[in-house]
Amino acid sequence: MAHPPTPPADRAPSGVPVASVPAQARVPFLDLRAQYETIRHDVDAAMKSVVESGMFVLGPAVTSFENAFASYVGVKEAVCMNSGTAALQLGLMAIGLEPGDEVIIPANTFIATAEAVVWAGGKPVLVDVSEDDFNMAPGALEAAVTPRTRGIIPVDLYGQPARLDEIQAFADRHGLFLLEDACQAHGARYKGRSAGTFGRAAAFSFYPGKNLGAYGEGGAIVTDDPAIAAKARMLRDHGQSRKYEHALMGHNYRLEGLQGAVLGVKLPHLDGWNDARRRVAGWYRESLAGLPVGLPEERPDVRHVYHLFVIRVPRRDAFQAALKEQGIDTLIHYPIPLHLQPALAGLGYSRGQFPVTERLASEIVSLPIFPELRQEQVQRVGRAVGNFLSSQVEGR
Secondary structure (H helix, E strand, C coil), X not given: CCCCCCCCCCECCCCCXXXXXXXXXXXXXXXXXXXXXXXHHHHHHHHHHHHHHCCCECCHHHHHHHHHHHHHHCCCEEEEECCHXXXXXXXXXXXXCCCCCEEEEECCCCCHHHHHHHHCCCEEEEECECCCCCCECHHHCHHHCCCCEEEECCECHHHCCCCHHHHHHHHHHHCCEEEEEXXXXXXXXXXXXXXXXXXXXXXXXXXXXXXXCCXXXXXXXXXXXXXXXXXXXXXXXXXXXXXXXXXXXXXXXXXXXXXXXXXXXXXXXXXXXXXXXXXXHHHHHHHHCCCCCECCCCCCCEECCCCCEEEECCCHHXXXXXXXXXXXXXXXXXXXXXXXXXXXXXXXXXXXXXXXXXXXXXXXXXXXCCCCCCHHHHHHHHHHHHHHHHHHHCCC
């Protein structure tokens, strides 16, 4: 699941300048510059090496990162491409999705999950999510199966893996493939297993704001199946089996060498950055304890890596406006459920069919979270949330 662009650091989520708030008092939603400063020397050297080599598309830097990332996830193969959306699409195509095949996906996800199914020739079939972790509800799957159902894509939303063993068991009983959408879950774990190791294959996104982000677009398929990896490699590169011999009708979804170099530098830092995200999440829980907000639930069988820290609040528009006045950025992931998106109107869904997803879409807010966020900044956010909620009780 790829992400929409994140607003620049000097603008609020609406795009409106927030110059009235002193820069030192602002709490940005994301600060990629802060991360870059910690690895500047290594990144600059790696990018310079690619420029000097002239290997700007695929090449040694990409191959090196593919090998390292496969080892990190704990799979045999990683195949990089130019976005997480492309990884999902080519994962489906490499598995063998046929035109008209149905693939079950959660209603609460970014549209890229559905786009990938459509562009691979299939039809997305939506199911509702669980109230506790916002992920695909295993109990909703049975009613979604038809004679055309071919597979399931659970999404590890916000950095917390879905109930992957339950979903895998359901898929096995019905003879369906599972393609894990781990685009927000780099380094997450489920019952001791790494996110990305479930099903026939998994997709990751390296969009800049992800826990492991490139300096542009990027993605990867990971798998233990060499046939899926081989087909994905051909599909990303115009269907070539060897130079200028095209065994398949493919795509131009190749990853740039510069992005491979950046990702290769960043990967050894990922676990430390995830530890920092979990620390920030702990600070939020302390700062928001006792307030009438819905905090994200971390299931005991997972290691949540907090790509996003998402809470549920009353009067969301007023809440966001109040925090914006104090220089605190917030975003919504996601305000319009898939079944209510104009682009997916042809699926025939209507309002009310996925009540949990619809409630979430009206209440969720993502608070700032990134490894370099300071405890004082988190406490400022907590005070702002508390002040807003107090003003609601007092009728102000």
